[in-house]
Amino acid sequence: MSASTRLTRPALRAQLLAARERFAASAEVSAATEAIARELRQVIDRLEPECLGLYWAMRSEFNAASLWIDDKGDTTFPLALPFARREARQMHYRLWDGQAPRLKDECGIATSDGAEVVPDVVLVPCVGFTASGYRLGYGGGYFDRWLAAHPHVTAVGVAWSVGLVADADFTPEPHDQPLACVVTERGVA
Numbered sequence: 599m600s601a602s603t604r605l606t607r608p609a610l611r612a613q614l615l616a617a618r619e620r621f622a623a624s625a626e627v628s629a630a631t632e633a634i635a636r637e638l639r640q641v642i643d644r645l646e647p648e649c650l651g652l653y654w655a656m657r658s659e660f661n662a663a664s665l666w667i668d669d670k671g672d673t674t675f676p677l678a679l680p681f682a683r684r685e686a687r688q689m690h691y692r693l694w695d696g697q698a699p700r701l702k703d704e705c706g707i708a709t710s711d712g713a714e715v716v717p718d719v720v721l722v723p724c725v726g727f728t729a730s731g732y733r734l735g736y737g738g739g740y741f742d743r744w745l746a747a748h749p750h751v752t753a754v755g756v757a758w759s760v761g762l763v764a765d766a767d768f769t770p771e772p773h774d775q776p777l778a779c780v781v782t783e784r785g786v787a
């Protein structure tokens with residue numbers, strides 16, 4: 599796509615969300631779920647987090663927290679889930695014991711009632727991503743704000759490969775926080 603036909607962020611977001619819904623409803627998603635889980639485990643093993651920030655899926659995201667739910671004690675580091683506040687458009691992480699969440703945050707996403715923590719590695723769900731690690735989310739700016747306030751945290755994007763956007767089709771803005779890498783069912787980009 600040439601610069602003159604580049605989509606606005608809302609239009610690109612809508613297009614990517616539609617493609618993701620189609621992918622999640624396709625026969626491919628089951629093998630892709632196994633593959634992304636395998637890739638993510640490898641990346642996390644290599645990063646050796648002291649505390650890992652996950653997320654509970656909304657819409658057709660891969661559910662990163664499902665990898666650790668009812669973890670049978672192999673995980674040596676604490677886990678945490680985001681708690682998003684709607685009005686302030688801010689989020690923080692809360693320790694999570696790996697049990698099925700009973701609480702929802704102000705955005706209606708399953709979360710934890712544990713103590714507030716700052717993970718050193720976080721998994722960041724993407725609606726879209728570029729090869730250079732820029733991310734498009736739902737447009738709330740929650741992760742950008744949290745990452746700007748915690749610049750030493752390693753941010754690992756998580757997306758289905760249908761979320762890949764050519765660098766030429768995405769103009770990063772000053773507030774966009776680049777990810778260390780993006781994990782998809784096709785590997786690590």
Ligand SMILES: Nc1nc2c(c(=O)[nH]1)N(C=O)[C@@H](CNc1ccc(C(=O)N[C@@H](CCC(=O)O)C(=O)O)cc1)CN2
Binds near residue numbers: 738
């Ligand atoms: N799983 C997950 N958790 C996350 C994010 C994310 O992208 N994925 N966020 C990344 O920023 C923050 C929350 N961002 C949100 C952005 C938009 C809406 C939203 O549009 N909500 C709709 C209802 C959604 C639905 O139920 O399908 C609404 O309020 O009308 C919700 C949360 C923090 N937690």
Ligand SMILES: Nc1ncnc2c1ncn2[C@@H]1O[C@H](COP(=O)(O)OP(=O)(O)OP(=O)(O)O)[C@@H](O)[C@H]1O
Binds near residue numbers: 735742
């Ligand atoms: N560090 C920040 N401080 C203040 N506002 C910010 C910051 N980062 C992002 N924003 C604001 O948040 C809004 C949404 O940004 P953007 O479109 O990049 O969201 P997104 O990354 O898609 O959303 P999300 O992280 O919630 O999935 C923008 O209007 C932007 O100005």
